[in-house]
Amino acid sequence: MSGINRAHSLNESKAKINLSIGKKCIFISHHKSDLEYCKKIATYIMKAGIDVYLDEYDYDLKHQVQTNNPAGVVRCIRNGINNSSHMLCVISPSTINSKWVPWEIGYGYDKTTIGALTLKGISNKSLPDYIKTVPVVRGTKSLNTYLASIIGRPQPVLESYGYIKAHSNTMHSLDNVLDWEL
Numbered sequence: 001m002s003g004i005n006r007a008h009s010l011n012e013s014k015a016k017i018n019l020s021i022g023k024k025c026i027f028i029s030h031h032k033s034d035l036e037y038c039k040k041i042a043t044y045i046m047k048a049g050i051d052v053y054l055d056e057y058d059y060d061l062k063h064q065v066q067t068n069n070p071a072g073v074v075r076c077i078r079n080g081i082n083n084s085s086h087m088l089c090v091i092s093p094s095t096i097n098s099k100w101v102p103w104e105i106g107y108g109y110d111k112t113t114i115g116a117l118t119l120k121g122i123s124n125k126s127l128p129d130y131i132k133t134v135p136v137v138r139g140t141k142s143l144n145t146y147l148a149s150i151i152g153r154p155q156p157v158l159e160s161y162g163y164i165k166a167h168s169n170t171m172h173s174l175d176n177v178l179d180w181e182l
Contacts, residue, residue: 003046006083008057018051019083024150025051027084027112029104031094037119037177038090044174048147048163053080077104086150087112091131092119102130115146120179139179141167 006015006025026045030038042054055061064072087108095101117137137146144164148155158164165172
């Protein structure tokens with residue numbers, strides 16, 4: 001029950017199948033400086049059986065960025081959002097200065113179910129106004145609850161099958177990324 005990154009070109013045919021059968025997919029909106037954290041978050045979400053769209057493997061998007069083609073960048077991002085059921089905006093100090101995150105949320109507002117995931121140490125005061133209008137996921141416990149609601153199965157069941165790790169588990173894979181106690 002593992003999810004895939006729908007942006008990865010090697011997963012293109014599986015992504016089309018997953019989309020056609022209505023499998024959930026989370027578009028991970030983030031500032032590029034948070035990519036390493038987002039990779040860990042994406043891996044955790046895929047292990048829970050949910051597809052993700054993480055731009056790191058969208059080679060068409062990379063080409064559009066390298067060739068300085070804003071219209072191509074927008075096309076790629078719209079495609080990723082249009083093929084996602086949910087959007088999770090990763091909030092860090094860098095997000096506040098992002099040009100693309102607010103645009104992605106604005107575009108995805110009526111197309112996906114939007115939530116925000118705060119990285120370790122982000123306070124409520126530091127949240128951008130556009131984030132204060134969506135549910136905020138804080139810490140591993142809250143993330144597990146969020147993922148269980150998307151999958152539609154009780155959190156303890158997902159934990160018992162090893163799809164997600166209990167937030168109280170020592171050495172949680174996201175301990176250095178998300179707040180532990182929430």
